[in-house]
Amino acid sequence: MKDIMKEFLEYTKEKYGYEIIPERTLAPDTFISLFGASFISQKDKDILFCEGLESNIVYANSCTKIGLMQTNVENFDETDDISLAA
Amino acid sequence: MKYTEDFYNLSHGTDVESARDICLNGFEIRGDATSWCGKGVYFYDMKSKAWWAANRKCEEIKQQKQIKVEPIIILSDIINIYKDDIFDLRAKNDLEQFETFVKEVLSEGAELKVSGITDDTERKILLRSMLISFYADKIKCKLVIGNFRQRPQPLYEHSIEFANSLDMIFGIETIYCVKDVSIISNVRLGGNR
Numbered sequence: 001m002k003d004i005m006k007e008f009l010e011y012t013k014e015k016y017g018y019e020i021i022p023e024r025t026l027a028p029d030t031f032i033s034l035f036g037a038s039f040i041s042q043k044d045k046d047i048l049f050c051e052g053l054e055s056n057i058v059y060a061n062s063c064t065k066i067g068l069m070q071t072n073v074e075n076f077d078e079t080d081d082i083s084l085a086a
Numbered sequence: 087m088k089y090t091e092d093f094y095n096l097s098h099g100t101d102v103e104s105a106r107d108i109c110l111n112g113f114e115i116r117g118d119a120t121s122w123c124g125k126g127v128y129f130y131d132m133k134s135k136a137w138w139a140a141n142r143k144c145e146e147i148k149q150q151k152q153i154k155v156e157p158i159i160i161l162s163d164i165i166n167i168y169k170d171d172i173f174d175l176r177a178k179n180d181l182e183q184f185e186t187f188v189k190e191v192l193s194e195g196a197e198l199k200v201s202g203i204t205d206d207t208e209r210k211i212l213l214r215s216m217l218i219s220f221y222a223d224k225i226k227c228k229l230v231i232g233n234f235r236q237r238p239q240p241l242y243e244h245s246i247e248f249a250n251s252l253d254m255i256f257g258i259e260t261i262y263c264v265k266d267v268s269i270i271s272n273v274r275l276g277g278n279r
Contacts (some may be wrong), residue, residue: 002190002193002194004191008220011216022199028197031185037093045090
């Protein structure tokens with residue numbers, strides 16, 4: 001048995017008083033079976049900006065002179081884990 | 087500079103006796119696996135929700151101990167908490183990291199039977215809250231945040247239809263589970279209903 005599983009079994013017993021018994025089965029518990037969805041396998045970029053991910057946005061100001069005017073353009077980079085809706 | 091968050095006027099519903107103790111001695115981590123995040127101190131984003139929780143607690147005390155107790159709410163703030171100390175169930179990045187962790191725990195291909203629990207729905211409810219709690223402990227996070235749907239009631243059916251027509255969400259509440267009481271500040275009684 002993996003250490004992390006042993007830790008979890010000890011944790012549930014000590015903190016909550018529940019004894020957990022892992023049983024080999026053809027239908028094991030998975031993240032999806034317990035929580036209903038997977039986030040790691042979700043690849044789409046059409047995700048609205050999520051609260052809490054502000055630190056993953058990097059802003060940079062770019063300045064350029066056009067004719068006699070100076071124009072400021074605000075650029076942003078996104079990290080892999082979030083996207084902005086179009 | 088590390089990113090920090092502030093949360094003001096978080097509401098906690100309880101009875102008057104417990105409120106006196108909390109104002110004097112501070113909050114204590116309590117609870118069990120029937121709560122979505124296991125042990126912690128739970129706060130709502132709205133006073134009305136905390137009043138509901140306070141009334142429910144007082145009703146339970148009345149039934150168990152046959153004494154009448156008055157409900158009350160306590161307001162608190164959480165200021166300058168690092169983003170890294172928060173497990174945010176609304177943030178995809180946090181959920182991905184949580185999923186990676188849970189997959190490691192479940193990687194041996196077993197069904198986790200809970201001793202004394204035969205109902206599979208109840209088993210999963212317990213496992214979910216204990217996995218969230220275990221993960222929060224492992225990453226030493228101090229605060230877990232989630233958005234929850236209010237329980238569906240016939241009274242709200244039309245409101246839900248109205249909200250759907252506008253692409254709105256009806257009946258969402260944000261709940262905060264504090265895992266480290268040292269982050270709670272400015273504890274005070276919440277005033278009238």
